[in-house]
Amino acid sequence: xITYKQLTLxxxxxxxxxxxxxxxxxxxxxxxEAINLDEIVPVSFVSHFxxxxxxxxxxxxxxxxxxxxxxRIFSIPTDTLLIVFRKYSQELRDFCGFDVVSDGSKxxxxxxxxxxxxxxxxxxxxxxxxxxxxxxDPAHASMTIFDTSGTEAWVTENNPKYANRIIKQLKAFxxxxxxxxxxxxxxxxxxxxxxxxxxxxxxxxxSLYGKEKWALSxxxxxxxxxxxxxxxxxxxxxxxxxxxxxxERYYQGLLQTKAVGNxxxxxxxxxxVSASTVREIHKLLRNCFEQAIKWEMINDVLDMSxxxxxxxxxxxxxxxxxxxxx
Numbered sequence: 001x002i003t004y005k006q007l008t009l010x011x012x013x014x015x016x017x018x019x020x021x022x023x024x025x026x027x028x029x030x031x032x033e034a035i036n037l038d039e040i041v042p043v044s045f046v047s048h049f050x051x052x053x054x055x056x057x058x059x060x061x062x063x064x065x066x067x068x069x070x071x072r073i074f075s076i077p078t079d080t081l082l083i084v085f086r087k088y089s090q091e092l093r094d095f096c097g098f099d100v101v102s103d104g105s106k107x108x109x110x111x112x113x114x115x116x117x118x119x120x121x122x123x124x125x126x127x128x129x130x131x132x133x134x135x136x137d138p139a140h141a142s143m144t145i146f147d148t149s150g151t152e153a154w155v156t157e158n159n160p161k162y163a164n165r166i167i168k169q170l171k172a173f174x175x176x177x178x179x180x181x182x183x184x185x186x187x188x189x190x191x192x193x194x195x196x197x198x199x200x201x202x203x204x205x206x207s208l209y210g211k212e213k214w215a216l217s218x219x220x221x222x223x224x225x226x227x228x229x230x231x232x233x234x235x236x237x238x239x240x241x242x243x244x245x246x247x248e249r250y251y252q253g254l255l256q257t258k259a260v261g262n263x264x265x266x267x268x269x270x271x272x273v274s275a276s277t278v279r280e281i282h283k284l285l286r287n288c289f290e291q292a293i294k295w296e297m298i299n300d301v302l303d304m305s306x307x308x309x310x311x312x313x314x315x316x317x318x319x320x321x322x323x324x325x326x
Contacts, residue, residue, distance in 0.1 A: 041121055059098070067098070197235065197239065198236075202230065229260070255275075258272055
């Protein structure tokens with residue numbers, strides 16, 4: 001009795017890898033059997049390719065695509081080197097289906113003229129391969145970056161030392177840039193662009209102050225407050241119009257504003273903006289106005305004293321915010 005063995009995907013890949021390393025002609029034969037370009041190439045691509053000229057093309061679509069596929073599989077860096085390989089390899093010419101070897105300009109014009117069609121072909125290929133990848137391993141399928149060192153030729157960008165060096169350079173640049181801003185602030189030579197509205201001031205404040213002073217979590221939280229509760233309500237207000245009374249009305253309006261849901265923490269229990277959120281906004285704006293005074297963008301008559309956390313109880317009724325300010 002003949003026994004049958006179920007082949008696994010790993011064994012199939014190992015067989016292909018063995019032929020790729022030791023039997024190139026057999027590998028090309030298997031590749032030709034496994035890849036069905038009729039299924040991968042959209043009909044619109046075929047129609048566009050043949051409709052671009054009124055006479056028969058010397059080089060057909062599928063041979064051009066197979067040649068580019070071979071270039072990626074064997075990590076051939078340039079079209080010129082690809083043509084050399086194909087010129088001296090009968091196996092490659094048989095696989096691609098070329099009777100004559102085309103020059104480099106043919107590939108250049110092909111990629112330029114049919115760029116959008118090539119993109120649609122890869123988009124269609126994703127639709128075919130994504131379900132397979134999800135069935136094999138959903139975690140790996142969700143990754144957008146993977147290590148190609150086993151199939152790609154060595155390049156600088158694939159070297160971890162190169163990436164670490166770039167990260168160190170960026171950190172050093174940020175540190176030196178921070179010292180430069182602090183020095184200009186001390187010398188009074190820091191150039192701040194003219195701001196007319198609170199939105200302009202907040203943009204300048206985050207750019208010059210927040211990016212250098214705040215931790216990443218603080219930066220994300222403050223930017224979220226600006227985006228959700230400050231910009232939509234008073235972002236268009238002119239700096240010359242902002243005073244204590246203006247801020248009092250703003251805080252009153254905040255307590256009657258529905259809170260923006262947080263997809264990370266889940267939906268808020270309270271329907272409206274909480275007192276703690278108002279205190280965080282007040283703290284952010286107070287610091288922003290203090291910097292604006294140092295930059296001589298507004299005068300120092302605006303009283304934005306600190307609201308002590310834990311000593312303020314907000315209720316949904318008419319009140320004066322001045323009662324809660326030291």
